[in-house]
Amino acid sequence: MKIKEEMKGDILVIAFSGKVIGGPELVEVKEAFQRAVDQGCRKVLLDLGKVSWMDSSGLGVIVSGHTTLSRAGGALKILNATKKIHELFIITKLITIFETYTDEQEALDSFGA
Amino acid sequence: MSFPSDASVLEPVQQIVEAIGRSADVEEDELSSLSVAVVELVKNAMEHGNQNDPDKMVKVSFNIFPNRIRFMIDDEGTWEPEKALGFNPGEGDELLSTRGRGILIARNLAKWVEFGLTPEGRTRVTLIWPLT
Numbered sequence: 007m008k009i010k011e012e013m014k015g016d017i018l019v020i021a022f023s024g025k026v027i028g029g030p031e032l033v034e035v036k037e038a039f040q041r042a043v044d045q046g047c048r049k050v051l052l053d054l055g056k057v058s059w060m061d062s063s064g065l066g067v068i069v070s071g072h073t074t075l076s077r078a079g080g081a082l083k084i085l086n087a088t089k090k091i092h093e094l095f096i097i098t099k100l101i102t103i104f105e106t107y108t109d110e111q112e113a114l115d116s117f118g119a
Numbered sequence: 120m121s122f123p124s125d126a127s128v129l130e131p132v133q134q135i136v137e138a139i140g141r142s143a144d145v146e147e148d149e150l151s152s153l154s155v156a157v158v159e160l161v162k163n164a165m166e167h168g169n170q171n172d173p174d175k176m177v178k179v180s181f182n183i184f185p186n187r188i189r190f191m192i193d194d195e196g197t198w199e200p201e202k203a204l205g206f207n208p209g210e211g212d213e214l215l216s217t218r219g220r221g222i223l224i225a226r227n228l229a230k231w232v233e234f235g236l237t238p239e240g241r242t243r244v245t246l247i248w249p250l251t
Binding site for chain 1: 126127130152154155158218220221227
């Protein structure tokens with residue numbers, strides 16, 4: 007799995023790519039969410055469009071990010087969840103927690119000013 | 120096939136399961152669902168059956184029948200999933216748990232997931248994947 011971070015205005019866009027299959031690399035992701043909060047960022051958009059495979063480990067780290075952002079008064083939103091990842095969000099009912107988008111500009115706009 | 124209880128084997132397991140599925144003519148679009156279901160059960164076996172001890176093995180065996188694939192995942196423990204997990208991820212406050220969704224996902228992706236014991240009294244999970 008690879009992680010790419012990019013600021014777009016006051017929104018941090020984190021993009022995963024490859025397989026999200028567990029192991030030490032997920033610690034890196036948790037740290038990315040915490041680092042964002044520590045640096046004052048409260049708006050994070052997670053782009054899953056290039057994730058080829060993900061299981062419950064990936065969901066766990068996304069939930070962790072949601073909790074980290076929410077406690078700081080921020081929000082984590084999801085962009086470009088593939089059909090398979092969307093299915094996992096439905097199975098686990100996490101779809102009721104996360105706002106999901108397929109259009110990046112719409113997602114960025116949803117955070118407001 | 121036997122694997123040590125170490126996260127580094129999960130990707131090879133995923134690849135092997137998809138190769139098995141492909142050889143049984145599982146549709147390309149469904150291969151990742153099959154591998155997610157099996158990998159979730161392997162991870163549970165590593166954690167709950169083997170306490171993530173790399174010296175303890177998880178055995179994965181399979182049979183391809185005309186209308187289904189059967190995977191069996193054996194660990195070295197005797198855990199009972201509902202007791203071991205102790206909660207129902209996806210409900211109430213536990214919706215925001217960072218873990219514990221593996222069996223829920225496996226049971227939803229596969230048509231049949233059953234927990235039992237091997238003849239030696241170890242935990243065995245059987246997953247049935249129908250072939251259309």
